Amino acid sequence: MSQRIAFAGAGNMGGAILRGLLQAGHNPQDVLFFEPFESTAKSVADLGAVRYSDFGKMANEADVLFLCVKPQIFKAVASEWNASAQSNTSKPEIISIMAGVSRQKILDALNFAHGDVVRVMPNLPLTVGKGAIAIASDGVSQESLEVAKELLSTVGITVTVGENLIDAVTGLSGSAPAYVFEFIEGLVRGGVKMGLSRPVAMQLTLATIEGSVELLKKSGKDTGELSAMVSSPAGTTIAGVQVLEDAGLRGTLMHTVEAATLRSQALGK
Numbered sequence: 683m684s685q686r687i688a689f690a691g692a693g694n695m696g697g698a699i700l701r702g703l704l705q706a707g708h709n710p711q712d713v714l715f716f717e718p719f720e721s722t723a724k725s726v727a728d729l730g731a732v733r734y735s736d737f738g739k740m741a742n743e744a745d746v747l748f749l750c751v752k753p754q755i756f757k758a759v760a761s762e763w764n765a766s767a768q769s770n771t772s773k774p775e776i777i778s779i780m781a782g783v784s785r786q787k788i789l790d791a792l793n794f795a796h797g798d799v800v801r802v803m804p805n806l807p808l809t810v811g812k813g814a815i816a817i818a819s820d821g822v823s824q825e826s827l828e829v830a831k832e833l834l835s836t837v838g839i840t841v842t843v844g845e846n847l848i849d850a851v852t853g854l855s856g857s858a859p860a861y862v863f864e865f866i867e868g869l870v871r872g873g874v875k876m877g878l879s880r881p882v883a884m885q886l887t888l889a890t891i892e893g894s895v896e897l898l899k900k901s902g903k904d905t906g907e908l909s910a911m912v913s914s915p916a917g918t919t920i921a922g923v924q925v926l927e928d929a930g931l932r933g934t935l936m937h938t939v940e941a942a943t944l945r946s947q948a949l950g951k
């Protein structure tokens with residue numbers, strides 16, 4: 683029998699990881715979930731995953747349990763889950779994607795948690811198999827780390843960091859898809875302001891971003907060298923780059939990552 687993977691919460695992120703496992707060929711009968719919100723649950727059950735109305739029963743039957751609820755409600759739902767799991771005889775490996783909630787807080791809060799609680803920080807593009815996922819390695823057995831890596835590799839790339847850096851990952855890759863969407867929207871509006879239709883501006887913007895990322899990855903050159911290659915002396919690009927410099931784009935982005943990191947730290951308090 684393959685591993686039985688359970689999800690506590692099958693919303694945006696839990697649902698996306700679950701779908702990734704199914705797409706990677708995991709047997710739907712071995713994918714379990716507990717999700718109180720009916721329409722969310724229905725969309726997941728329609729894929730063949732098995733819905734449980736008894737959290738404790740699901741946790742008892744699972745080899746791995748993903749915690750995918752909002753950190754703000756974790757304390758409250760932990761009591762609900764504990765009551766349901768109080769007579770459990772088996773303890774699944776726990777993988778938490780919750781922002782801010784430390785491994786120790788999870789161990790303290792859940793009566794069915796054992797040492798192997800793995801904290802990870804994914805991001806929304808895992809919905810299309812392009813996630814950037816950090817896995818915190820501290821206090822976790824090599825075997826549990828490998829399980830987390832293997833499961834999450836189905837929906838993106840994985841890196842391993844110390845848990846002390848998970849909040850920084852949350853501020854960067856965890857949150858940055860939103861910053862990227864804001865950036866894209868700004869460029870598109872700029873194109874529209876200068877007379878392009880929105881669909882054409884969007885098409886050009888996305889192709890430019892995809893192409894630039896590909897070039898950065900493949901050329902072996904760093905961002906400064908590539909920016910210089912676009913910026914002709916007394917040309918158009920350097921005129922635009924000056925506006926970014928005057929507005930403090932890079933400093934703003936650094937503060938942005940810092941603010942999100944601090945918020946992640948505060949969520950765990």
Ligand SMILES: NC(=O)C1=CN([C@@H]2O[C@H](COP(=O)(O)OP(=O)(O)OC[C@H]3O[C@@H](n4cnc5c(N)ncnc54)[C@H](O)[C@@H]3O)[C@@H](O)[C@H]2O)C=CC1
Nearest residue numbers: 690691693694695719750751752753759779780781804806
């Ligand atoms: N949205 C994002 O881009 C990212 C989110 N995260 C983390 O992922 C977690 C989930 O976030 P989203 O998927 O965006 O939220 P969401 O709101 O889409 O999903 C949470 C799900 O938990 C369910 N839920 C509520 N009470 C429950 C209970 N008692 N038992 C089981 N499930 C319950 C809700 O019905 C909902 O479907 C959060 O902890 C967040 O910090 C991490 C990285 C990125």
Ligand SMILES: O=C(O)[C@@H]1CCC=N1
Nearest residue numbers: 781805852856857858
């Ligand atoms: O905004 C949030 O709290 C979650 C965590 C990382 C991305 N979204």
